[in-house]
Amino acid sequence: MASVIAPRLFIVAYLLTLAHHFVLGEKQYTAYNYGFDVHRRVRRQFAQPSTMIVMGNAATQAGDVQVRREIRELEQDREVWTLYLLGMSMMQFTDQSSPTSWYGITGIHGMPHQTWGGVRPTPGNEETGYCTHSSILFPTWHRPYLALYEQVLSNVIRMIATWWPEDQKQPYVDAAKRFRIPYWDWATYPPSGGSVLPMSVGGSPFVDIDGPSGVQRISNPLFSYTFRPLNTTAFRQAPWNTWSETLRSPTNWGPGAQSNNSMVAMTIDQNQRSLSQRLYILFSNYGNYSRFSNNAWIPFVNNASYDSIESLHDTIHNLAGGGGIGQLNIRGGHMSFIPYSAFDPIFFLHHAMVDRIFAMWQTLYPQSWVTPTTAVLNSYTTARGQVQDSRTPLTPFFADANGAFWTSDSVRDFTKFGYTYTELTDLASPRKAQAGVRRAINRLYGASSPANMFLRELRAQGIKGGRGRGGTSRAGQQSSQHSPAGGVASNMEGAVEGDSYREWIVNIRAKKQALDGPYSIYFFFGTPPSNKEDWAQAENHVGTMGVFAADGAGMGGMMEAMKELEVSGTVPLTTGLIKAVQGGELEGLQPEEVVRFLRERLVISVLGPEGREFGVSEVKGLKLSVGSFRVRLPGSEDELPVWGEEEGTFDLV
Incomplete structure (x- = not known):
């Protein structure tokens, strides 16, 4: 009962703070008052041309590589946390005309479609941002972007x-040296009684x-960003030209x-298991960079x-922004729309997590890298059809x-920017580094993986699980007599x-x-x-895939190509089965039983803009199929499951 009550108590806390926000109405909070004109000093410091060069953290030149920590862990370091909030606040209150203000840095991604650092657009691409979406460069482009912000x-x-x-100064001077931007781990189980969405955010x-x-x-500064002023010349369309802060x-x-x-908290919490499983599968089954890196569906590259x-990143954007979560007449907030998403302070927390995943993946698959691929979308400086x-x-x-x-x-090599992650602090020995990353993946994201569910049940019954010598295991030999999950022996x-x-x-x-x-796109077992x-x-909700898109006014230079662009993703079903x-509800996990049950x-339903429900046949180009794979169980916490080729599929749409 406690496990059910605790999340509800947390949501009550969220509702109370939300109610407080409503009561306060239009009250605007200010920046910290240091007792002198801080922005004059900021303008003087950042007027230097060197601020436009991404050199990594200044301490890097002395060989100082510090750890980027999960945001909840960073909160426990009082001096660093205080500096982090004060620093973000100062960036957000810095004049928007400065290229290193919050508005200037976040505006690189999409809106207001302005030149940064004198880097001019490719003719015809003036109404797009610099970010490379659905591109082989998606993970790598965001790395120097985060480094610039950091x-x-x-x-x-x-x-x-x-x-x-x-x-009182010295503890803060020391804390400033060890600061690196935090990430938000939206895939691991939150602290007991908490939500995946931190209260601080x-x-x-x-x-x-x-x-x-x-x-x-x-x-x-983590709750929202207030535009000072709202640029209604660039943000021409409602509601963006009426919302003075990110939502x-x-x-x-209106x-x-x-x-x-x-x-947002409730929706992400209910999707956490599916998000964790998708991430676990990416780590264990996507060793090819071209397939791992981006969501563009390219025949003969994606295959199965x-x-x-x-x-996976797109789904978080939708969930965090509130896009496609069923609110009537509401299309979602800034995080749900590509051109406006970077203004929300949660954007950099999310993308630091994406970079962490990328860095861990690099450690597991060091030989796979960027290969020449044709761009399917324009960016501010690259053209559709260009080979990247x-x-x-x-x-x-x-x-x-x-x-x-x-x-x-x-x-x-991400360490040249002066940062690393907890799981990647010992990279001297590639073999040890890979084993350490696999242990971390199993610990953080393996709990809801069917592979680990089966192993836990087998081991609880005194059966040795996983791979043994010669590729066999005692667990496999006796599996038909035991329950690999939840104590349901005969049905497994x-x-x-x-x-x-x-x-x-x-x-x-x-x-x-x-x-x-x-x-x-929502998936249910039943109505x-x-x-x-x-x-x-819902109890019968199996998983959701979010499609991160734009409104008609925000991506003028990309819209024609985006209308034809196919993207892809997955929703794991095994845990739900x-x-x-x-x-x-299901007699067993034999293939014929599963196919009949599915x-x-x-049941598949789509929630689109303004909370409207669409049938799958109403969504142009939507294609759905179910695939099955044989997966070899890991033999220890240092190993990940080994996936075989897709063995059978059947179409849903």
């Missing part, structure tokens, strides 16, 4: 640290901060809208590999004062054969702009609730 924020933080009184629009001039209540799951589609972070880090490779400039990120840009090859016959089991996955192909905005806002929390066996009970 560099600017670190410089601000180092400056702030010197403003404490002399007898979605709990309150204000925060009490103990800075150089004492405790003050300031605007929470998540907005309460309405000028008075506010964030509904409780809805439908998922990607970009597709590992030497393509990652614009607008300068690597030196001579005008050279970073490339995928030059960002391959056939689940584990030899040293392997069978995974079932929905493969999805969809037109990115099929509904002219972000949408989500979904009548209230669409309850879909994500195990649950169906445990609940008596044909009879799998």
